[in-house]
Amino acid sequence: MTKFCAILYDTLLEVRDRKIFYLYWAVTLILVLVFLLLPDFKINNVNLFENADVGSELIRKAYAAFFDGFYGFMIFLMVFGAAGLMPSYLGKGRIELALSKPIDRCRLAVMKFAAVYLIMIALLAATTIIIYLVLSIRLGSFTGYFFLGLLLAFVQFFAVYAIVFFLGVASNSSALSIMGYFIIRVGSDLLSGREVVYRFLEGSIWKTILDGLYHILPKIGEMASNYVPLMEGQGLDKTYPVYSTVGISIVLFLVAILIFNRRDY
Secondary structure (H helix, E strand, O other), rough: OHHHHHHHHHHHHHHHHHOOOHHHHHHHHHHHHHHHOOOOOOOOOOOOOOOOOOOOHHHHHHHHHHHHHHHHHHHHHHHHHOOOHHHHHOOHHHHHHHOOOOOOOOHHHHHHHHHHHHHHHHHHHHHHHHOOOOOOHHHHOOOHHHHHHHHHHHHHHHHHHHHHHHHHHHHOHHHHHHHHOOOOOOHHHOOOOOOHHHHHHHOHHHHHHHHHHHHOOOOOHHOOOOOHHHHOOOOOOHHHHHHHHHHHHHHHHHEEEEEEEHHOO
C-alpha cells in the first residue's frame, strides 16, 4: 500500500505540473456560471419544470441530453490528459529508477494504471457532481439517475484508458497512443453501421471480415449511446457493446502488462 501511495502521489504531482487540473476546473467554472444565469423556461408565465404533469419528465430528459454530451466531452479531454502519463513514466532515467526498487514489474504497471485511473475519475466525479448540484438547484429538482450515468462514465473511461495505456506501453509515445485511440474509435464507429454496405457484399469475404473486426474492436461509441436511456430511467439500451468493450479492454490491459514485463529498459 505504501508503494501504491508513492506512485499515486507521483502521478498526482505530474498531473498538477502538466496543468491538467486547470482545464477541468475552467470548464466547470464556465458551466456553473452558465447554469446560474440560466433563465426560467416559461410558457404563459408557467415554469415548465415546475409543472407537475411534464416537469419531472422534462428534467430527466434535460439531464440526460446535457450529461450525454458532457461525459463524451470530458472523456475526450481525459484521453489527452492521461495519454502522456505512462509514456513519460517509461522515459529514460525515470523508469530505471522505478525498476531499481524492490517491486516486480507487473505490480508496478498495475499500480501506475490504477493511480492514473483513480485521479482521472476523481476529477471527472468532482467536476460533474458540482455541475449536477448547481443545475439541480437551478431547476429545483434532483434525479438519482445522474449517478447511474456517472457510474457508466467510470466504466467507459476504464475501457478508454486501457486502450490508451496499451498503446502507450507498446509505442512509448503519447502522440501515438492518442492517435491510435482515435483511429480505433473512428473505425469501431464506422463498423457499427456496417449493415449499410452489406447488400453490396453478398457472397464476399469482406462481410465476414467486417463482422470479425466489429466484434474484436472496442465499441466506445455504442457504449456511450447508453447514457440517455440510463439517465432517463430506462436502463441500458445496448448491453453487448458494454460487456464486450470491457472484456476487450481487460485483454489489452493484460497484453500491456506482458509487454512491460518483457521489454528491456
